[in-house]
Amino acid sequence: MPHLRAANLHDLSYAQGYETARDRAWHLELDRLRGEGRVASVLGAQALSWDTFAVQAQLDEIGQRAFARLSRQTRHWVTAYVDGVNAAFDDGITAQELDDVDVRPGHWSPWTPLTVFLVHHVLFGSYPSKLWRQHVTDALGAEALDVLRMEAVPASGSNAFVVGSARTATGFALIAGDPHRAFEAPNVYAQVHLACPEFDVVGLAFPGVPGIQHFGHAGSVAWAVTNAMADYQDLYAERLSRRDGEVWAVGPSGEEPVSRTVVRVAVHDSEPVEVEVLVTERGPVIIGGPDDDVAMSLRTPAWVDGDLGFETLLPLLGARSVADVEAAFVHWVEPVNNLVIADRSGVAVRRVVGRVPVGAPEDRVLPLNPTDAQAYWDSCLEDLPLAKVAPEAHLVTANERADASYDTISAEFAPPFRADRLNALLDGRTDLTVTDAAAVLVDTEQNAGRALLAFLAELDGLDAAAVALRDRLLGWNRRMDAGSEDAGLYGAVRAAFIDRICASPDLVQLQGPSPYGDLYDGWFVLGSRVATALPQLLAAGRPFGLDLAFLARAALEEVAAAPAPGAWGERHRFHPVHGLEQLGLVQVDLGVTGAPISGDSDCVASSAWAPGTDACTRGPVARYVWDLADRDQSLWAVPLGASGDAESPHHHDQFEPWSTGQLVPVITDWAILEEKYA
Structure with a gap:
């Protein structure tokens, strides 16, 4: 994994962009094309359904709007990352997948990291x-x-827990967990270590996005997230009609004009396809249109405010305490998450972060009627669920309805089985170590x-x-053990x-x-x-x-x-999906595809079971234990490895520690790193 140290913030961001491109050139190019709605231009008509959605949902436009409203410092930081990506591609860095389709990596715009972030989360909500x-x-x-x-809920979920300082062997808190998403190749998260005079942080980052977003350890403070299962995305069942070349919708005050443009989506080895892009007073129409029986628009805080929460990311890197992390996440937008934080002073909390529109529980179940004046929101909840963790306590978050305060953010949550099991495994335990916490994560x-x-x-x-x-x-x-x-x-x-x-x-x-x-x-x-x-x-x-x-x-x-x-593992087999396979194209040999794995959908080791198939395509895309006593005693692993190159020795060299729970140490001591890798 990259350990990056620079004399200033600009150079560090540039280096992160450059090194990410070296490890994940195909990954970056595919996500850029996804955000711009241009995958079909490279890979053909199989990608048209995604491209149509990306264009209609205005993913790249939201990225542009969000970039334009960033503070000067954050804008320059993001731009330095983009400059690093573009410099790597200008230097000839590419990937086998791109060579196979005879494509060179394209140019990143300053806002592309924001669009890529939205690509990862637009289908993550309700x-x-x-x-x-x-x-x-x-x-x-x-x-x-x-x-x-x-x-x-496909591609969403997570486990996380924090153990108070009085319950650990070191006298300092532990945070542990695992984000649950689709198994992808390369992995959706990349491990990275970033340091400059202002901070030294290690954690998991989305390739294509600067900084460390969801899971990080800054030495004196560490954080992690799970999906809060909040409802922050409203669908409206639009009534659209076409008249005299214009499109009209019916709103609470009668007929309303609809913004209409036509975008030509390029298709490899075929004619371009024209996509009608419609935007009502509620939001962009992402399903159907005036000529269809069903048409639905999507309204989210990100679209309404033109904000993707990137003002969180730079202050987060500089955080030294729980209060600093909480202050950074004041700017968070989506996805709405349970944020778990602990620091060396003994403070530990769980806080829901993000923007949840004000709405009644009955409005959080089905698409809304656009003619109902009560079905609109113009503000977000101010008091989101918060829990403090005493030194002698622990707290679990596994996408469940944690308490009655969560009724304000959603009508539906994950079943309680993972949370109940985590609590049973932690109740009454004292002198917990990082290896104890890692063992909890693979309970079956x-x-x-x-x-x-x-x-x-x-x-x-x-x-x-x-x-x-x-x-x-x-x-x-x-026990859903692979050998059972x-x-x-x-x-x-x-x-x-x-x-x-x-x-x-x-x-x-x-x-x-x-x-x-x-x-x-x-x-x-x-x-x-x-x-x-x-x-x-x-x-x-x-x-x-x-x-x-x-x-x-x-x-x-x-x-x-x-x-x-x-045995269970004969039918329950690890299957990370490559982008080419997602589109029905060739399957790439990933070395560990088909390996038996333990766990099941509702186990703590949540490797999802899919009826009618032996393929396990969803589960923990990382496992980590953050030790607040000594960061270099922390442990982690990802399902594959750091490199996106299938020929690299680091493509899937973490599969065994990830699958067994024998996680590997987090090394951040620069003296050790220099001695080991010089």
Whole structure:
């Protein structure tokens, strides 16, 4: 990983841009093209759905607007990073993927880092889940949401915890956690160490974005985030019409003109495609248009204010205390996060940061009616949830509804299983070390499965083989270890049960791709939705008229009669997705693709299970333990490695420590670094 030290802030930012380009040239170029809506110009028509969305959502325009409003110091800092990226590309740095499609890296604009940041987060919020809920409501009625409400949200989530200073072996706080996103190659985060006379910080950064954004350790203070699951993205079900060459929408006061432009999107080896870009009083139209049955606009604080929160990033690097980090995050916009902070003085807090529009809970479930004057917001919540952590306490955040104060920011949160397990693992523990904290992060106990196992225990009328299988599962330790044959049997029974539920006459209406375009297919995987809602379905009696006992009995008997499925890791395999594979093009050999891994969707070791496939494509994209006693006793690892070059020895050299939890030391002592690498 790069350890960068410079005489001043400008040179350090330039160096970070240059070195990021050396490690991640393909990654940077792909994200720049994503932000500008020009992926199809290089990779063909497979990328048109994303490019159309990027152009209609005005991602690059938001980046430009946000850059223009930055303070002079922040603008110069970001520009130095961009200059470093461009200098690297001018020096001929490229990547094998770019050579394969005969493309040279393009020029970065001063605002490109802001656009890239938005690319990583625009689908991270609540609005795709509102599309799913609307789909359920249209097919089955609003009451169906009550039993399909605990959602699996692709590409989001995280675990984090802080242990107070009185509970650790050193007498200083520990912060540990893991961000959950799609497994990508190269990894979505890059490890980096940045130092100049003003600061010395180590952490995880988005390639293409200067500084260290979500997870960092500055020596005297450390921080981390999880997704707060807040609703900060409003969808409006627009009523659009076309008249005399103009487009009109219906708002609370009647008809309103709609801004309209046409953008030509280039397509490799094909004719350009014209994309109609419409902006209503609510926001840009990202789904449908006046000629379609459905049209929806998206309104977010980032679009309304032209602000992406970059004024946080420079003060964050200079933070020395919890108060400094809190002051930096006053400028944060999105995604709305749980921020966990601790410093060497013993202060530790969890604070929700970002801009959450003022709104009623009932407005946070489905797309809004644009004619309803009450469905608009012109301000954001001022009092966001805050919790202080006493020296003798610990605090967990795992995307759950932590307490009643969270009801002001969202109508729906992650199931409580990860948070409950983390609390159980930490309750009563003293003298905790960094290795203890790292071991917590790879815990594989499957608590979400309790409901299914209890349901199976009550079944009658089973044949002898099914009874033997059921009894074996009831005696299982519920650990989803890769080498566990019992976990493999549980996974097979669960999959067979869920398949039968999904095939029921009511739910089969929800099968298939997203009706809103393939960009949202990940949110419309019925098997994943049913798997996450399974405890509620089992508690509902006969949801959708289903005889769940009959279906569970059939699932048990099917698995009992079939050849043994083998260990869990035989079907639960690591699958990082390369950008070319995401677009249906060639699959790149990543060296560790297909490796068995432990964990499951609702384990602390949250490696997501995907119905109907052996591919595990989501989970912790880093694991870290920040030690406030001594930063160089901290531990971390990422699923692959620092380099984006598949031929580099550092492409996936961290897979083993990441997957086993035997994390590697964080080295920041410059004397050691100079001796080791000189």
